[in-house]
Amino acid sequence: MFDFDTTKLGVIGYPLKHSLSPLIHNNAIEKLGLNYQYQPLEIKPGNFDTSINGLKIMKIKGFNVTIPYKEQIIGYLHNMSKEVEVIGAVNTVVNNDGKLIGYNTDVTGIKVTLERFGEELSNSGIIVLGAGGASRAVIYSLIEHFNVSKIHLFNRTVEKAEKLKGQFSEKLNFKEISCYNFDEKRIADVLSRAKLVVNTTPVGMYPDVNESPINHYKLFKKDKIYFDLIYNPLKTNFLKKAERTGAAGINGLKMFVGQAAESFKLWTGKEFPIEESELLIKNKFIDS
Numbered sequence: 001m002f003d004f005d006t007t008k009l010g011v012i013g014y015p016l017k018h019s020l021s022p023l024i025h026n027n028a029i030e031k032l033g034l035n036y037q038y039q040p041l042e043i044k045p046g047n048f049d050t051s052i053n054g055l056k057i058m059k060i061k062g063f064n065v066t067i068p069y070k071e072q073i074i075g076y077l078h079n080m081s082k083e084v085e086v087i088g089a090v091n092t093v094v095n096n097d098g099k100l101i102g103y104n105t106d107v108t109g110i111k112v113t114l115e116r117f118g119e120e121l122s123n124s125g126i127i128v129l130g131a132g133g134a135s136r137a138v139i140y141s142l143i144e145h146f147n148v149s150k151i152h153l154f155n156r157t158v159e160k161a162e163k164l165k166g167q168f169s170e171k172l173n174f175k176e177i178s179c180y181n182f183d184e185k186r187i188a189d190v191l192s193r194a195k196l197v198v199n200t201t202p203v204g205m206y207p208d209v210n211e212s213p214i215n216h217y218k219l220f221k222k223d224k225i226y227f228d229l230i231y232n233p234l235k236t237n238f239l240k241k242a243e244r245t246g247a248a249g250i251n252g253l254k255m256f257v258g259q260a261a262e263s264f265k266l267w268t269g270k271e272f273p274i275e276e277s278e279l280l281i282k283n284k285f286i287d288s
């Protein structure tokens with residue numbers, strides 16, 4: 001239920017029909033007995049400026065930002081976290097009396113996901129597939145929280161990877177990124193120098209569940225860790241191939257709930273029900 005005192009939260013993006021954020025945030029609000037409400041706020045391209053001003057007038061306390069507005073929102077911020085300055089993408093906004101502050105809580109989602117592999121990742125080489133917004137959050141987290149020594153970055157559009165490399169060199173003084181065209185032979189060449197392979201492309205996501213960003217059996221080795229940011233399906237073709245060799249496979253569920261938990265804390269100051277949220281999403285996939 002809501003009343004005149006209900007604090008408003010939400011997610012902006014387009015389209016939003018499949019977003020699972022309202023489900024887990026409203027569950028957390030209910031569980032903690034807070035007078036908040038989290039709504040999907042679909043904004044059609046072309047209406048962005050008016051909509052953001054409208055949200056400020058409505059005194060929304062905060063909102064998540066998803067595709068295609070993670071970069072566009074930066075022009076409306078009064079302040080931003082260090083993560084946003086480096087990554088150039090926002091997934092969470094806090095509204096402080098009309099002043100919008102931008103954060104990227106995907107970085108925390110990645111940190112909590114990979115924490116248990118911390119020792120193995122320290123001073124290791126990493127293969128990252130894809131160079132979009134999520135890739136930048138992965139690379140930031142790996143450099144800042146896991147002290148990795150080298151990143152091999154593969155992207156369909158190599159120019160985008162080169163741009164990313166320039167950003168990290170300039171803003172974090174991290175010079176150990178090598179960029180390549182997306183090519184399985186070249187991935188095979190560097191695999192022995194990497195501990196972790198991360199898929200940050202949407203390849204393999206529902207409904208294209210039979211696809212995988214890499215396919216050759218030589219690219220899947222028992223002594224590597226494979227992390228797919230996708231959580232729908234929970235076990236992608238990429239992870240199935242990895243697990244068949246006995247390697248560790250991690251999906252994007254913990255990252256998704258981890259970023260939500262950090263956003264929730266920024267808005268409410270409260271702890272998020274992590275396990276319950278993960279279970280809610282798992283059950284949702286089983287039911288649908």
Ligand code: NAP
Pocket residue numbers: 067106109130131132133134135155156157160182200201202203205229230231252253255256257259
């Ligand atoms: P994005 O900014 O659009 O970047 C997508 C990247 O994937 C680009 O580098 C793109 O290459 C590459 N790509 C797209 N289609 C490809 C294909 N068919 N073959 C090879 N490469 C391809 O998207 P994003 O925001 O980074 O999101 C990427 C993925 O991460 C999505 O699946 C998203 O659901 C997932 N994600 C998960 C979480 C989580 O909490 N678990 C959070 C954020 C994102 P080009 O540069 O050549 O276009």
